[in-house]
Amino acid sequence: MNFQLIKVLSIIICLSAALANDTNSSIDILHKKVSNLIYETSRTIDSFFGNNYNDIKVKNGSYLQTSLDSYMESGQSFQYRFNIKYRVHLPKTQKRLNLILEDFKDTISKDQSNSETVLDTANSNDYIIGLQLQTLDTKYTSITYGAGIKFGSLSPDPYLTIKLKKKLYFPANWEWTLYEKIRLYLDAGVDNIIGFNPIRVINPYLKLSFPNFYRYIEDLNNKNEIVNSMVLDQYIGNKSGLSYIFSIYSSGDSDSTFKLQYYYTGLSFMHYFEKNWIFYLIEPGLIFRESSNFATHGRIMFQIGLKFGKIDIFNREQFQ
Helix, strand or coil: CCHHHHHHHHHHHHHHHHHHCCCCCHHHHHHHHHHHHHHHHHHHHHHHHCCCCCHHHHHHHCEEEEEEEEEEECCCCCEEEEEEEEEEEEHHHCCCEEEEEEEECCCCCCCCCCECCHHHHHHHCEEEEEEEEEEEECCCEEEEEEEEEEECCCCCEEEEEEEEEEEECCCCCEEEEEEEEEEEECCCEEEEEEEEEEEEEEECCEEEECCEEEEEECCCCCEEEEEEEEEEEEEECCCEEEEEEEEEEEEEECCEEEEEEEEEEEEEEEEECCCCCEEEEEEEEEEEEHHHCCCEEEEEEEEEEEEEECCCCCCHHHHC
């Protein structure tokens, strides 16, 4: 195991905690400046759509979150991935127009595209930039249309998208979420994700969910993927949380039979520092891959991140 990396992450976490407790620290001032820049960008773009400015709506809807993942399986070296999600909320449009920028994830499995060095992580990703228009948003139903461009390692590829979400509430304390997002790329073709997630709120500190996702990616040799999961979230105060995870991943494409690829079980711990904008996540687990006859392999993931603007902590939908 790369103990040097663990040392570096430990230093970053300890340093971040110390800085978060210092209200006059330079990093705290930097955070305020970046958050204000995000709000100002939203104000500037939003000014084209009218004169009735609402600062509260801008601040509630605009944010930037970025993080660095580092993970390793038994017998392998550490891999790294850079994540970013940036949203500019434009409240004057009344129909909830948003400008988005985010990294493109090419699979719903644990095996995201990655880099072997930290410095190459940002350059190895593809990214999505576009506009989203939410035409319907009720307690039970939301419909969002969008258009944009995927760019990065390949030539820019324009796309159109539609996202549908339906929520049902029965019986008591159960929430059933149905979800579909379709992107149609000019060159890459169809990218379709369907989700089904029953959620049971046990008490204010415990939540049980069963996230299930299907994905079809035309550009990856007509690849089909399915993830079935069970997750128990335990909230420890306002700044920490544990997640107990079990998942099964299956996939196949035009050249391979659709089959089970791995079982995974893990324990995830996430903690936010004093000011709720610096966080880290540690997730040790075990993975049983079909390619190794389901032998047991240890896996560990470290994540450290920053958020600017306002975003609900522990809201998993923000990171999808």
